[in-house]
Amino acid sequence: MLATPIAPPVDKAGISRYIPAVPILAICCLGLLLLVIAATIILALIPLYVPDKNIDNLVTTSTKYFTLDPLSAVTENGITTAETCRTISNSLESRVAIPFESLIPISCTFASQSSGRRRRSSYAYRRFRRQSGTARLFMKAIINYTRCPLCRSKTYLSKWINQEFSSTFAFNGTRSISFTVYSISSNAFTGLSPTGIVIP
Structure with a gap:
């Protein structure tokens, strides 16, 4: 009769060491996403407030x-x-x-x-x-x-x-x-x- 293989012991202490970092990582990712969205909105609004270089209102x-x-x-x-x-x-x-x-x-x-x-x-x-x-x-x-x-x-x-x-x-x-x-x-x-x- 074959012996039942024994699973290697799980290092619970090692896993628990990374658990506190998960919320911080999630917050950083969320902040980076919000920053990208804000930058996109600002860049989209720039042409509305900065005159075009082919300025029509300049005298020709x-x-x-x-x-x-x-x-x-x-x-x-x-x-x-x-x-x-x-x-x-x-x-x-x-x-x-x-x-x-x-x-x-x-x-x-x-x-x-x-x-x-x-x-x-x-x-x-x-x-x-x-x-x-x-x-x-x-x-x-x-x-x-x-x-x-x-x-x-x-x-x-x-x-x-x-x-x-x-x-x-x-x-x-x-x-x-x-x-x-x-x-x-x-x-x-x-x-x-x-x-x-x-x-x-």
Whole structure:
């Protein structure tokens, strides 16, 4: 007759040693699960409270006023044609290396600019114009921020100051003139004379 095998003794003390750790482990797992759920909810809510980077409420255009100094004397004062203004604007775009049609020119005027601090008689002002010898080009243009996002930055625009560029256009005959960018402002021009004279 075979002897009945004897089962190894169970170490009850070893099992009882791990029983107190079970609730702690369960609490940790539950806490981790709640943390994951909370993080998911927070991440889902972020887009509702943080504006999209393709911000629709940001302006897409801005009107700027460019004052350009011709390096050759321009004694004729007047408003250029739209085509001439566009040609000069395109030349500036090429010089500052921004995408084509980032600048949308509205008007270009060769004129003298009075300080506005002192009123001059018409005779004195005409004499002043003859002595100054040349006119500046005052260009009003819209900057398309969609095509040139960097143009939103004043620091970026300030790099255009003193940039020199050449343009060939029609203004009282065909001429080729080099300009330097004297200033770029958000404020409209004042004290220009004459205005309203379109020169082809």
